Amino acid sequence: MEELLKLLESRHPEVDFRTNHSLVDNGLLTSLDIVYLITEISEIFDVVIPPLEITPENFNSAEALYALISKLTDE
Secondary structure, eight states, X not given: OHHHHHHHXXXXXXXXXXXXXXXXXXXXXXXXHHHHHHHHHHHHXXXXXXXXXXXXXXXXXXXXXXXXXXXXXXX
16 A cells, blocks of 8 residues: 555645545546556556546545555456
């Protein structure tokens, strides 16, 4: 989780990713941010996020995104 938080904070240091649960809904993460994150997550965690998993719910919080990464690494 710490590695994911570092990644998120490097993109938007002004956002508290530990407590915010509306990153997409509040416009804190844009579509360009999501594309960037998908690419970086693929490299860092060695997972591919399938298109069906690219939903606001999976990117609305660091916890949701980490849960997705964990799920994909377990498969």
